[in-house]
Amino acid sequence: MTNVIQVAILGLLLGGVYALMAAGLTLAFGVMRIVNLAHAVFIIASAYISFFMFENLGLDPLLSVVIVMPLMFLFGVAVYQVLFRRIEGTPRYTEMTVLLTFGIAIIIEGLLGFFFTGIFRKADPEYATDSFIVSGLFLPEGDILFIPKGQFFATLLSMVLLFGLWGFLRYSQTGYAIRATMQNRAAAQIVGVNVRRVSAISFGLSTALAGASGALMSYLFPFFPFRHWQWVAVLLALVVLGGMGSIKGAVIGAFALGVASSFVVDRIGPTWGPMTFYLALFIILLVRPRGLFGKEVAV
Amino acid sequence: MIEDRADASPEDSASEPVEAVVRPAGPARYRWYVLVGVLVILLSLPLMRPLISSYSYTMTLGALVFMWVAMTSSWNILGGYAGYISLGHSVFMGVGGYVAGVLLYYYDVSPFLTAPLGGLAAVALGFLAGFITLRTRGPAFIISTIALLFMFLLLFDNIEYLGGSAGLPLPSPPFPQDWLRTPFYYAMLLSAMGSVWLSYRVAHSKYGMGLRAIAEDETKAEVAGVPTRLYKISAFAMSAFWVGVVGAIYGYSISFVRPTVFFTVAISAQMVLMAIIGGKGTVAGPVLGAVLIYAINEFSLIAFGASEINIAIQGGLLVAVLLFFPLGIVGTLRKRNWLPAFLDWD
Numbered sequence: 181m182t183n184v185i186q187v188a189i190l191g192l193l194l195g196g197v198y199a200l201m202a203a204g205l206t207l208a209f210g211v212m213r214i215v216n217l218a219h220a221v222f223i224i225a226s227a228y229i230s231f232f233m234f235e236n237l238g239l240d241p242l243l244s245v246v247i248v249m250p251l252m253f254l255f256g257v258a259v260y261q262v263l264f265r266r267i268e269g270t271p272r273y274t275e276m277t278v279l280l281t282f283g284i285a286i287i288i289e290g291l292l293g294f295f296f297t298g299i300f301r302k303a304d305p306e307y308a309t310d311s312f313i314v315s316g317l318f319l320p321e322g323d324i325l326f327i328p329k330g331q332f333f334a335t336l337l338s339m340v341l342l343f344g345l346w347g348f349l350r351y352s353q354t355g356y357a358i359r360a361t362m363q364n365r366a367a368a369q370i371v372g373v374n375v376r377r378v379s380a381i382s383f384g385l386s387t388a389l390a391g392a393s394g395a396l397m398s399y400l401f402p403f404f405p406f407r408h409w410q411w412v413a414v415l416l417a418l419v420v421l422g423g424m425g426s427i428k429g430a431v432i433g434a435f436a437l438g439v440a441s442s443f444v445v446d447r448i449g450p451t452w453g454p455m456t457f458y459l460a461l462f463i464i465l466l467v468r469p470r471g472l473f474g475k476e477v478a479v
Numbered sequence: 480m481i482e483d484r485a486d487a488s489p490e491d492s493a494s495e496p497v498e499a500v501v502r503p504a505g506p507a508r509y510r511w512y513v514l515v516g517v518l519v520i521l522l523s524l525p526l527m528r529p530l531i532s533s534y535s536y537t538m539t540l541g542a543l544v545f546m547w548v549a550m551t552s553s554w555n556i557l558g559g560y561a562g563y564i565s566l567g568h569s570v571f572m573g574v575g576g577y578v579a580g581v582l583l584y585y586y587d588v589s590p591f592l593t594a595p596l597g598g599l600a601a602v603a604l605g606f607l608a609g610f611i612t613l614r615t616r617g618p619a620f621i622i623s624t625i626a627l628l629f630m631f632l633l634l635f636d637n638i639e640y641l642g643g644s645a646g647l648p649l650p651s652p653p654f655p656q657d658w659l660r661t662p663f664y665y666a667m668l669l670s671a672m673g674s675v676w677l678s679y680r681v682a683h684s685k686y687g688m689g690l691r692a693i694a695e696d697e698t699k700a701e702v703a704g705v706p707t708r709l710y711k712i713s714a715f716a717m718s719a720f721w722v723g724v725v726g727a728i729y730g731y732s733i734s735f736v737r738p739t740v741f742f743t744v745a746i747s748a749q750m751v752l753m754a755i756i757g758g759k760g761t762v763a764g765p766v767l768g769a770v771l772i773y774a775i776n777e778f779s780l781i782a783f784g785a786s787e788i789n790i791a792i793q794g795g796l797l798v799a800v801l802l803f804f805p806l807g808i809v810g811t812l813r814k815r816n817w818l819p820a821f822l823d824w825d
Contacts, residue, residue, distance in 0.1 A: 215618040283797035290791025416622040458630040
C-alpha cells in the first residue's frame with residue numbers, strides 16, 4: 181500500500197512539470213491554431229540558459245525563471261512577428277505552422293548542438309538529489325515516504341505559474357481578449373479585439389511557459405539538443421489527449437499520464453515509461469479523436 | 480483528364496482506345512528524349528568503370544540519391560497528393576530494414592530477394608497505422624505519426640530477438656570487393672524508378688484525383704462521392720511500400736540494422752524537406768528535391784565538416800522555402816510558366 185502511494189506521489193510530481201510544459205503548447209494552439217513542434221526545443225534552449233547561469237553565476241535554477249521567462253517572452257513575440265505574421269491567412273494555415281515550427285526546431289537544434297555540443301547536461305543544485313522523508317501520519321508503523329525535493333519544488337512552482345496563468349486569463353483585460361480569441365477569432369475581431377496583438381502576446385506567453393519549463397528541466401532531466409524530439413512527442417501526445425487547445429485538458433491529461441507512466445515504470449520497467457504516452461494517444465484517437473476536452477476542430 | 484492533353488504519352492492514349500492516338504510533338508517529344516537519355520546514362524554508369532576515378536564512392540553516392548528519390552516520391556503519395564503530412568515515415572524504412580535484416584541474420588536469405596517482403600510488411604503496418612491515425616485530420620494526424628515513430632523506436636530498442644538497441648550485425652554481401660557497391664546502386668535505382676512510376680500512375684488515375692480532392696477539401700470530396708477513408712488509408716499503405724523496400728536494401732548496404740539508424744525524426748524530416756522544396760503534390764518535385772537536398776548536404780559536409788551546422792542549414796532551407804516558395808521549385812516554376820517540359824510529369 182505504501183508503495184502504491186509512493187509511486188502515485190512520484191507520478192503526480194512528474195505530472196506537475198508536464199502540465200507546465202503542455203500548457204504553453206496548448207495555449208499556442210488554442211489562440212493562434214499554431215501547432216508548435218519547436219516547443220520542446222524552446223524548453224531545451226531555456227534549460228541551457230538556466231544551466232549556464234547556474235554553472236557560471238551560481239544562480240539557482242528555480243530563481244532563474246525570473247530571467248528566463250521574460251527573455252523567452254520577448255523571443256516568442258519576435259518569432260511571432262517575424263515568421264507567423266507572414267503566413268497569416270495562407271490556405272491550410274495550421275498545417276503550415278506545423279511545417280514552419282518543424283523547420284525552426286531543426287534550426288535551433290542544430291545551433292544548440294553546434295555551440296553546446298551533444299553531451300548530456302544537468303544542473304545540480306543541492307536539493308536536486310535530496311528528499312523529504314515523511315513518516316507517521318496515516319502511514320503504518322515503520323513505513324516512510326520519499327518526496328524528492330527537486331520534483332516537489334518544481335511542481336510547486338509549476339502550480340504557481342499555472343494558477344497565475346489561470347488568473348491572468350480569467351481576470352485581466354488582455355486575458356479576456358485572449359479567451360475571446362480562443363473561442364472565436366473572427367467574432368473577437370469584430371467586437372474590437374486587436375487579434376494580432378493578442379496573438380503576439382499569447383505566443384510570448386506560450387514561449388515564456390516553455391522558458392519556465394526549461395528552468396525546471398535544467399536540474400530535473402538530463403538534456404542535450406537532440407532530446408527535444410522525444411519531449412515534443414510526449415507533450416503533443418498530452419495535448420492531443422487533453423483536447424487540442426484546452427488548457428484544462430492538458431493539465432488534467434498531464435497529471436493522469438504522469439501517474440500512469442509512474443506506475444508503468446514501477447511495474448513494468450523504466451524503459452517503457454514513455455510508451456504510456458504514445459499508447460494513450462493511440463487509444464484516445466481510436467475512442468475519441470477530439471481528445472478529452474477538445475472541441476471538434478475545423479482545420 | 481489525360482486524353483485532352485496534347486502531350487499525352489502513347490502509353491496513356493493506348494488505355495483509351497476511343498481517343499485518337501496523339502503523337503507527342505515539339506517539347507513533349509524532347510521531354511522523352513531527355514528522360515530516356517538520363518535513364519540510359521544512369522543505367523550504364525556502373526559499366527563505365529575505367530572512366531570513373533573513385534568508383535565505390537560514385538556507386539555509394541548514386542545509391543543514396545536514388546534511395547532518397549524513392550522515399551520522397553513514396554512519401555509524396557500521402558503527403559503531396561492527399562495532403563496528409565507524415566513526420567513518421569521513417570518507421571516504414573525501419574520495418575523494411577528489420578524484416579530483411581532478420582531474414583538475413585537468422586535464415587541467411589539475401590535482402591535483395593526479401594526487399595519486396597520488407598515493402599509488404601511496411602504496407603501492412605501502413606494499413607494498421609492508417610486505420611487509427613487517419614481518424615484525425617491535419618495537425619492531430621501529423622502528431623500521431625510522430626508518436627508512431629517514437630513508439631517503434633522504443634519497441635525495437637527493447638526486443639531481444641531484434642538485438643535491442645544494439646541491433647543486428649549483418650554479414651557483408653558475397654560480391655567481389657571491386658564490385659561491392661554496384662548491386663546496391665542498381666537495387667536503389669530500380670526502387671527509385673518503381674517509386675516514381677507508382678507516383679506517376681497514381682497522379683494520372685481517378686484514384687489520384689480523389690486524393691487531390693481530399694487534399695483540397697475533404698468534406699466536399701466526401702460529398703462528391705470519394706470514399707475518403709478508404710482512399711486515405713490505402714494511400715498511407717501505398718506510400719509505405721517503397722520506403723520499406725529501400726530500408727531493406729539500405730540496412731544490407733551498411734551491414735547492420737539498429738533502431739537509431741532508422742527510427743529517427745531526421746530521416747522523416749529529410750523526406751518532408753525534399754518533397755516540399757521540390758514541390759509536393761507534383762510527380763517531378765520530390766525527385767528534383769531529393770537530388771538537390773542531397774547535393775546541398777554533400778557540399779555542406781565538405782564545407783563545414785560533419786557539424787551540427789548542417790542540421791541548422793536544413794531547417795533554415797525549410798523555413799525559407801515555406802515562407803517564400805510554398806509551392807516548391809516545380810510548383811513555382813509551373814505557376815510562372817517557366818517549367819521546362821522535361822520536368823512536367825503531371
